[in-house]
Amino acid sequence: MSASMPTYTFTDRADLIAYVPYMLGFHPADSVVVIGLRGRRISVGARADVATPAAQTLRDFARLLTRAGRRGAPVTTAMLIGYGPHAEAATRTHELAQGLEQRGYHVAESLHRDGDRYHCLRCADCTPPEGELFDLSTTAAAAAATFEGMTVLPDRESVLRLVEPIGNLAAIAMTQAVDRAELRLLTLLSTADDQQEALRTAGTAAIDRAMDAFAAGGRLDDDEAAWLSLVLHHLPCRDHAWSRTDDADWQLDFWLDLTRRCEPGLVAPIATLLGWCAWRGGNGVLAGAALERALRADADYSLAHLLSGALAQGLPPHTISPWPADPTTPPLPHRHRTRR
Numbered sequence: 001m002s003a004s005m006p007t008y009t010f011t012d013r014a015d016l017i018a019y020v021p022y023m024l025g026f027h028p029a030d031s032v033v034v035i036g037l038r039g040r041r042i043s044v045g046a047r048a049d050v051a052t053p054a055a056q057t058l059r060d061f062a063r064l065l066t067r068a069g070r071r072g073a074p075v076t077t078a079m080l081i082g083y084g085p086h087a088e089a090a091t092r093t094h095e096l097a098q099g100l101e102q103r104g105y106h107v108a109e110s111l112h113r114d115g116d117r118y119h120c121l122r123c124a125d126c127t128p129p130e131g132e133l134f135d136l137s138t139t140a141a142a143a144a145a146t147f148e149g150m151t152v153l154p155d156r157e158s159v160l161r162l163v164e165p166i167g168n169l170a171a172i173a174m175t176q177a178v179d180r181a182e183l184r185l186l187t188l189l190s191t192a193d194d195q196q197e198a199l200r201t202a203g204t205a206a207i208d209r210a211m212d213a214f215a216a217g218g219r220l221d222d223d224e225a226a227w228l229s230l231v232l233h234h235l236p237c238r239d240h241a242w243s244r245t246d247d248a249d250w251q252l253d254f255w256l257d258l259t260r261r262c263e264p265g266l267v268a269p270i271a272t273l274l275g276w277c278a279w280r281g282g283n284g285v286l287a288g289a290a291l292e293r294a295l296r297a298d299a300d301y302s303l304a305h306l307l308s309g310a311l312a313q314g315l316p317p318h319t320i321s322p323w324p325a326d327p328t329t330p331p332l333p334h335r336h337r338t339r340r
Contacts, residue, residue: 018139026153030084036075044068058099079109177226203231232269247281268298
């Protein structure tokens with residue numbers, strides 16, 4: 001969650017249920033969501049598939065709550081919400097609530113949502129047998145989020161599709177642009193007295209131009225995008241871009257656009273920076289999807305591993321220190337191109 005997100009005051013269970021999609025960025029299905037509280041304030045939240053073995057989900061949720069408590073006052077209270085039309089969602093949520101209670105957490109709410117109704121799993125008579133009817137659109141959480149311009153995607157798969165590469169003629173055009181960019185890079189390096197300094201100077205200048213243009217409402221053409229996809233493999237250039245990346249909406253659009261347009265074999269630095277931007281903005285699901293794509297392109301990409309580990313532990317972005325790390329300057333990596 002980001003400090004720029006609106007502050008919600010929950011007055012009933014419907015508000016809590018309505019808040020979850022905005023916390024996750026999508027409407028969960030066949031899921032169990034845990035929310036950890038420090039006092040009366042939400043500190044951390046996470047989701048797991050109902051189909052995941054209960055023991056594994058319990059370990060993951062307990063570790064998340066414990067690590068969140070290490071950053072300040074302990075997280076001692078949890079709320080659980082199960083999603084799905086099947087009894088398994090309610091059963092799994094109840095099991096996890098019992099497991100967290102046994103580990104010393106006070107579970108303030110254990111709910112099961114099925115469509116436009118929810119049940120309380122902690123008592124037999126505090127919600128009707130058929131479930132409590134509620135309208136998500138009329139809740140205070142939904143109203144506040146709408147006022148802030150926040151949107152929610154239909155499901156988790158919609159988030160994952162956001163980072164998938166473009167196809168068809170646009171992909172062919174980008175492949176041709178990368179070919180031109182590689183010739184440009186070879187010319188730059190072959191004529192430079194100091195190849196590393198020449199690349200750093202040209203790369204950081206290109207990054208600044210691209211980000212400034214995008215912030216002003218522009219969009220990169222294929223040659224500009226292809227050039228960035230090469231120079232960002234140079235650590236000083238990547239770290240320059242990293243140092244300029246925060247949680248601004250236009251930056252998320254910038255890195256998302258580049259991630260989708262980049263050739264799959266070159267995408268690791270760009271998708272990692274998208275992950276960082278999304279994480280800083282509180283969009284952990286998009287951050288995870290971006291980092292997963294980065295690691296599919298380069299399984300050894302260290303910054304993607306660093307951010308993935310921090311994200312999995314529920315750590316906030318400010319725990320990455322120094323930001324960005326002072327790089328050593330290695331030779332340019334060998335890039336494996338994937339042709340479409």
